Amino acid sequence: MYYSRKRQPDDLPQEVTAIWSCTNEECNGWMRDNFAFSAQPRCVQCNSLMEKGERKLSILENTSPNHSKKK
Template sequence: MYYSRKRLMADLPEEMTAIWSCTNEECNGWMRDNFVFSIQPVCGQCRALMEKSEKMLPVVTNTSPNQVKR
């Protein structure tokens, strides 16, 4: 059987999600706020500081028991 990933993405509900965006203009790194383990994260790609913003993304729930921001 064949399942198209594009078809599945269209069915996922989206909402405005809090994210952290890289402040380096040459980098397009970002991460969801509920997957960050520190109060002020750094970019995993270029190690620059990140700033808080929002982005329309599919809904994802973080069920990790280790989700404590330090």
């Protein structure tokens, strides 16, 4: 018998999160705003410009010492 203690994705709390999306129609790259390395990031998959947007995502805290909190 197999038993997994992993939380199901439905159990995780979600919130509307600021993201950056790739502007290239053929690319589906995106990243969370609080994980971006610059004020105007470029897509890591195709090197195109990215535009701001929002998505409903699971809550994820950036605990990197290099991360500056924007509030």
